[in-house]
Amino acid sequence: MRALDDIVVLDLSRVLAGPWCTQNLADLGATVIKVEKPGEGDDTRKWGPIYLKDPATGARADSAYYLAANRGKRSITVDMATPEGQQILRDLAAKADVVVENYKLGGLKKYGLDYDSLSKLNPRLVYCSITGFGQTGPYAPRAGYDFIIQGMGGLMSVTGERDGLPGGGPQKAGVALADVMTGLYSTIAILGALNQRHRSGRGQYIDMALLDVQVAALANQATYYLVGNEVPERMGNGHAAIVPYQSFPTSDGHVIIAVGNDGQFAKLADELGHPEWKSDPRFATNIERLHHRAEIVAAISEETKTRTIDDLIAALEKRQVPCGPINTVDRVFADPHVQARGLQKTVPHTGQGTLPSVASPLRLSESPVSYDRGPPLLGEHTDKVLAEQLGFDAAKLAELHNKGVI
CATH class of the missing domain: 3.30.1540.10 (formyl-coa transferase, domain 3)
Structure with a gap:
């Protein structure tokens, strides 16, 4: 048994923060149903420069970026702009434990897929919205991207070489840390809400914002300012409080x-x-x-x-x-300790046979992470999921395919 193998997650997110969260949940055993637009899918499937190639044709396939955040999921394609597609998603949400979405403020309300609508169908639903700036405040309607958040949230002000030295000036981190940390904090929030549901019998709404996470993750740099009223400065590779x-x-x-x-x-x-x-x-x-x-x-x-x-x-x-x-990075994976810890894994993949993947750092003794499902092809599990979850027969599936709903 895995820790979350009794949990079903409807994943309406794309790019990185949301998919990073739902990949964590999949690693822990949850059934994660990734919903994508027919014919297009998650934007990151096309984010190069590194791509898989179709073994048979040599054509460009999914990007390495997409592969990094979608292990362990089932992909279905549903056009939520159609009434039939909206109903399919509502029916799936009625059976799910968790919904994760990262649309702009109010973006799902017109489809009847917002928390207020879905919680009426499923009062036990834990619904997590991930946006750049949250559901309240003057910036709430804005789109929020990791680079912008690293700047606005103070990280770039303390990252980079000191002014006056060669190369001095603010720098973003080499990884989209605001996105990754928001995915991690969202995972924590969802697990907390699921535990609360054990006591109350009810789900709840989770409002996650990249800016909130980035400010919280300033850690000691934030408290230096709050306690001492001094603005931290960039110190390159040095440390503000320890030498050398x-x-x-x-x-x-x-x-x-x-x-x-x-x-x-x-x-x-x-x-x-x-x-x-x-x-x-x-x-x-x-x-x-x-x-x-x-x-x-x-x-x-x-x-x-x-x-x-x-x-x-x-x-x-x-x-x-x-x-x-x-x-x-090549020396990282050649390091004997990294190898001893098994930080590179091989996962199955429908198009490639197998794929290399980075191991989850979650090490649970009684319910370990398994690597039995790789990142899905676009729409790979549409028919199977809709048959299992909603009871659609072959004729119903054929009708929806012909209409372009799925």
Whole structure:
């Protein structure tokens, strides 16, 4: 048994935040029915530059972007602009435990697929709306994209090299973190609502906003401002409260050294051949190293750049000084620990036979994640799902196909 194998999710979301949430639910065992537009599907199926190729024809197939967020789901194609399509989705929602959608504010109301409409059909329904700015407030009608949210939510103000240095200026994260974190927070909210339903017997509405998530995820940077009334600044790879805690040059690249306490600093000083740093009043404690950041960082850099990455990491690990390389993605998957943890999986795929996939980080001892279903082809499960969930026979399915409803 898997943790959520008694839960049915109607997934009306697309792109990343919503599909990331529903992929988590599928990994935990939920039956996730991904609803897509006939002939088109989720926008990300076409988001390159990396695509699968049809093994038989060589034609371009689904993108790697789509594959990243849709493992474990069943795809059905339904035209919700038609009355018949709207009724199909209402009937599916009446049997579902969860609906996830990321349409613009009020976008599903005209189809009778909003929470107020569906909760009348299914009072036990947990309904999660994901938007850029939430259901209330002056920005609620706006479209919200990850890049915009990283800027508006403060992340870019604390990401990037310091002003005045080469390459200085705000930077977005290299992954759409606002989307990914919103998918994770949405998963948590849905699980909480399902647990509440065990007690109350009723579902509820969940209002998730990318901006809310991004502001919450500022973590200590936000409380630095709220408590101290000081606006955090970009520090490149440095840390606002700990020194040395950044990347340092080596003869063949860079190494991260993350000294978390004065004892670790003493070990670092010994390894770099400067035991006098331990008693130097400028460097002996973290608070003093903060005041003399430029001096100690320059001194450490002079020593690290004479060592290779592998030599320095091996030496620091022996002394139990936290450190690590800055890996490219190929080196990530070649890392022996990553391999030992099984972070690359193979999943079945109807068009390709099998596909490589990144493992879920959720490790449950009694109800583990299984990898028995890969990302679905567009509309791959339409007939099967509608037959199983709504009892449609072959004649009914043929009629809906002929009308272009499914």
